[in-house]
Amino acid sequence: MMMDLTILAVFGLGSLAYLWWGFKRLPAEHWQILATLPAVKSPDGVWSGVNITWYGLLTANAYLVAVIVLLVLLGSLGIAPLGIALLTAVLLGCCVPASRLVARLVEKKDHTFTVGGAVFVGMLITPFVVLCLNRTVGALFNFHLPLMAAYAAIAIAYAFGEGLGRLACISFGCCYGKPLADTEGWIKRLFSGRGFRFYGSTKKAAYADSLEGAELLPIQAVTSVLYIVSGLLGIGLFLSAHHLTAFLLTAGVTQGWRALSETWRADYRGAGRISAYQIMGLAGLAYAVSVALLLGSEPAAAPVFRNGLLQIWTPAVLIFLQSIWLVIFFYTGRSTVTGATVRYHVHHDRI
Secondary structure, eight states, X not given: OHHHHHHHHHHHHHHHHHHHHHHHHTTSGGGSEEEEEEEEEOTTSOEEEEEEEHHHHHHHHHHHXXXXXXHHHHHTTTOOHHHHHHHHHHHHHHHHHHHHHHHXXXXXXXXXXXXXXXXHHHHHHHHHHHHHHHHTHHHHHTOOXXXXXXXXXXXXXXXXHHHHHHHHHHHHTOSOBOBGGGOOHHHHHHHTTTSBOOOSTTSHHHHHHOOTTOOBOOHHHHHHHHHHHHHHHHHHHHHTTOHHHHHHHHHHHHHHHHHHHGGGBOSOOOSSSXXXXXXXXXXXXXXXXHHHXXXXXXXXXXXXXXXXXXXXXXXXXXXXXXXXHHHHHHHHHBOSSOOEEEOOOOOGGGO
16 A cells, blocks of 8 residues: 555656646747658758647657556556557547547637547547447457446546646647736736746747737646646545546546636637537536446446556557557647748868
8 A cells, every 4th residue: 555655656746747847848939849850842942841849749748648547547457458458549549530620610720639629529438438348349358347447547547648738738839828917816916927928939829819928827737737636636536446436526627627717718719708618528527427327336346556557567558558659649749830941051161
């Protein structure tokens, strides 16, 4: 038990240190573009380039941590890695494309992502995915995913994924809060001098709302800390076999905060005073809680944290994790809203 608490404490402190680094560094201009790849050369010798963003790298990191958390939690129940990998692959295969599709439907934009829309889709399909896997591949390979434990593990993993993933938003300057100058009362007093200032004309806050250099509510930072803390509490509850409570806590905090926090955001979230994402968050939460209460009464094995940790250190699982990271990095890292021109030359004095 002491070893479990030690590992959990180290993980929590490491996550918070990672967030602190991101809060301090990522609003700067040079933390948006990670690399530029030359694509087409013009007659004057200048290349047009494709930008690879820190957004993609930080998003891939967040997905990786989320999948590891899911593997460890469900692995602690003795569920075979194959079952967890299939659950992960199906959910990501549906939710990652949905992050772009839902943004296109709600915001009428082809070149953006929405985590809120992806989470809504994930909440809707999770019980069907679990039941389908249990009756097909699970029956064939002798594994079973308990619905309530799976819902709880997914909710906890999501809390870490989005909590760490908000660093990607800070890097790109998106999902930004309102200018502190437009706030009042305790919010203004609390965050004055602690807000984010984004620099660089390619940051979204700059090109979408002309807010470069303005002090903005650090809504991404608040979201990150809140989600990581709720995820850590959720892990503690999960390892104590309180799966329903772990799910209600993490899902309630993440989706409730999503609905509330949007009232303090300045980026475009679709038409109307109440955004579609707020409605999705609350509707998805109500749906997931209803399904969990109705179908999640089956017992699960007592969790053994050590077994979940050991399950990661196999070649197949490590290759699976690397594949997840690479797919997410290449899917989200190629910027379609920024461009670059590149000219190469030789240092003749060094020949």
